Amino acid sequence: xxxxxxxxxxxxxxxxxxxxxxxxxxxxxxxxxxxxxxxxxxxxxxxxxxxxxxxxxxxxxxxxxxxxxxxxxxxxxxxxxxxxxxxxxxxxxxxxxxxxxxxxxxxxxxxxxxxxxxxxxxxxxxxxxxxxxxxxxxxxxxxxxxxxxxxxxxxxxxxxxxxxxxxxxxxxxxxxxxxxxxxxxxxxxxxxxxxxxxxxxxxxxxxxxxxxxxxxxxxxxxxxxxxxxxxxxxxxxxxxxxxxxxxxxxxxxxxxxxxxxxxxxxxxxxxxx
Amino acid sequence: xxxxxxxxxxxxxxxxxxxxxxxxxxxxxxxxxxxxxxxxxxxxxxxxxxxxxxxxxxxxxxxxxxxxxxxxxxxxxxxxxxxxxxxxxxxxxxxxxxxxxxxxxxxxxxxxxxxxxxxxxxxxxxxxxxxxxxxxxxxxxxxxxxxxxxxxxxxxxxxxxxxxxxxxxxxxxxxxxxxxxxxxxxxxxxxxxxxxxxxxxxxxxxxxxxxxxxxxxxxxxxxxxxxxxxxxxxxxxxxxxxxxxxxxxxxxxxxxxxxxxxxxxxxxxxxxxxxxxxxxxxxxxxxxxxxxxxxx
Numbered sequence: 039x040x041x042x043x044x045x046x047x048x049x050x051x052x053x054x055x056x057x058x059x060x061x062x063x064x065x066x067x068x069x070x071x072x073x074x075x076x077x078x079x080x081x082x083x084x085x086x087x088x089x090x091x092x093x094x095x096x097x098x099x100x101x102x103x104x105x106x107x108x109x110x111x112x113x114x115x116x117x118x119x120x121x122x123x124x125x126x127x128x129x130x131x132x133x134x135x136x137x138x139x140x141x142x143x144x145x146x147x148x149x150x151x152x153x154x155x156x157x158x159x160x161x162x163x164x165x166x167x168x169x170x171x172x173x174x175x176x177x178x179x180x181x182x183x184x185x186x187x188x189x190x191x192x193x194x195x196x197x198x199x200x201x202x203x204x205x206x207x208x209x210x211x212x213x214x215x216x217x218x219x220x221x222x223x224x225x226x227x228x229x230x231x232x233x234x235x236x237x238x239x240x241x242x243x244x245x246x247x248x249x250x251x252x253x254x255x256x257x258x259x260x261x262x263x264x265x266x267x268x269x270x271x272x273x274x275x276x277x278x279x280x281x282x283x284x285x286x287x288x289x290x291x292x293x294x295x296x297x298x299x300x301x302x303x304x305x306x307x308x309x310x311x
Numbered sequence: 312x313x314x315x316x317x318x319x320x321x322x323x324x325x326x327x328x329x330x331x332x333x334x335x336x337x338x339x340x341x342x343x344x345x346x347x348x349x350x351x352x353x354x355x356x357x358x359x360x361x362x363x364x365x366x367x368x369x370x371x372x373x374x375x376x377x378x379x380x381x382x383x384x385x386x387x388x389x390x391x392x393x394x395x396x397x398x399x400x401x402x403x404x405x406x407x408x409x410x411x412x413x414x415x416x417x418x419x420x421x422x423x424x425x426x427x428x429x430x431x432x433x434x435x436x437x438x439x440x441x442x443x444x445x446x447x448x449x450x451x452x453x454x455x456x457x458x459x460x461x462x463x464x465x466x467x468x469x470x471x472x473x474x475x476x477x478x479x480x481x482x483x484x485x486x487x488x489x490x491x492x493x494x495x496x497x498x499x500x501x502x503x504x505x506x507x508x509x510x511x512x513x514x515x516x517x518x519x520x521x522x523x524x525x526x527x528x529x530x531x532x533x534x535x536x537x538x539x540x541x542x543x544x545x546x547x548x549x550x551x552x553x554x555x556x557x558x559x560x561x562x563x564x565x566x567x568x569x570x571x572x573x574x575x576x577x578x579x580x581x582x583x584x585x586x587x588x589x590x591x592x593x594x595x596x597x598x599x600x601x602x603x604x605x606x607x
Contacts (some may be wrong), residue, residue, distance in 0.1 A: 183542030269391020
């Protein structure tokens with residue numbers, strides 16, 4: 039725990055952290071009412087929190103404050119450095135607000151067609167932005183990044199196993215692997231002609247590169263998930279202090295008891311062969 | 312002959328039991344390994360990778376007073392991987408007297424920004440280095456809009472964030488004086504868990520404004536960033552807990568990530584061992600059944 043909190047609030051927070059963590063972990067045994075209850079609480083709290091943050095971070099400063107300041111400037115002739123002209127300019131944000139409200143018209147089937155206008159704007163803006171950003175970073179820059187010297191490396195290290203060489207440092211070997219990988223994978227995804235002969239062999243090499251990428255990605259995912267487990271376990275151990283009354287032990291016992299009672303009381307049918 | 316059949320029978324029973332082991336036993340073994348090594352810590356050497364060193368050197372090369380946009384695009388769900396990165400980077404920036412402008416594209420980002428400022432500014436104060444909110448650092452809070460928000464931030468920070476997280480007008484803050492766009496930013500850093508995150512910042516900010524950028528991401532995202540590092544869109548990046556541990560080594564303050572590295576390696580060995588053992592057992596079982604003339 040960081041910052042300065044009221045001791046009661048801090049203790050309550052630590053107990054809630056322990057209980058919710060262990061309740062979610064109880065799903066590893068099987069789906070159970072404790073897990074379900076915590077899942078529903080999480081969804082409810084998250085929805086409320088997201089709404090609050092969206093209002094506080096975007097709707098209030100970018101719409102309410104601007105419109106109010108603009109209105110004051112129009113009424114008073116000048117306000118907080120804004121002229122009447124600035125005040126009128128700020129009123130265009132009503133248009134954005136109306137479009138935002140129209141998105142909610144999907145909730146009324148008779149008026150749901152109205153949501154198509156703001157949706158069209160969102161889709162158009164996203165498509166336009168993605169096209170330009172994607173074209174530069176994912177297309178042009180990547181092509182430039184693949185145009186590498188194969189005859190003379192960027193460094194003195196010709197092979198990755200050369201003394202002092204690192205796997206990521208520029209070397210002829212690395213450049214060669216990269217270029218071969220790009221060309222063969224592109225060949226694998228070239229569907230205009232049948233992949234036979236040389237094209238087929240290159241495609242086979244390409245699929246090996248794709249498989250190695252999947253393997254690396256899977257390894258990274260395992261890495262990430264174990265990190266999350268270490269994080270939760272660290273939180274539980276760090277919170278399990280005498281000053282808080284050993285919340286991890288008590289919460290573990292509580293969750294365990296609840297699952298045992300639930301199994302014995304409500305899952306009798308499943309126990310029969 | 313009977314004795315041999317019995318022996319084969321026992322082995323087969325063992326192998327059958329092993330390949331059909333309830334996955335909950337594996338969960339329990341993994342959890343036990345994690346808890347055991349948390350209670351009995353073991354240290355292991357950390358080797359710094361090229362992209363991590365490049366990130367460190369990019370930040371080290373910043374002059375005092377450099378403006379850095381630090382976008383915190385993660386929440387408590389990814390704290391285990393990204394918090395150590397966040398703390399190490401923030402401390403390095405503030406120690407170098409950089410001006411740190413924080414914002415978030417994730418609703419749960421602003422409290423993480425506040426928490427990190429509380430920790431790092433508190434540590435620096437104890438060491439006699441006072442950092443002032445609004446002068447040395449600022450939390451601009453959350454902004455909805457994903458890629459649109461990134462583009463808007465690039466064209467005007469003050470218009471996109473009329474107020475900071477505490478509700479103060481940004482135009483009145485000393486740290487925000489004399490600049491407004493990405494062209495005035497010396498370095499863009501994102502610590503991100505997904506979309507919107509590092510890739511979106513590369514596409515909408517780095518490539519558009521051609522500003523230096525580095526990133527700290529979860530291990531799931533890190534394979535996606537290698538092409539951008541290769542193409543120099545990224546000057547360097549950290550991937551997951553391993554990246555954080557390497558960075559902790561570079562900044563000379565081993566912490567939570569370094570502590571977690573041995574546990575992670577132990578669990579990885581366990582998983583690799585289980586995958587290998589499971590495959591060997593399955594093939595051995597098939598072989599035994601084939602020898603008995605059973606159809607697989």
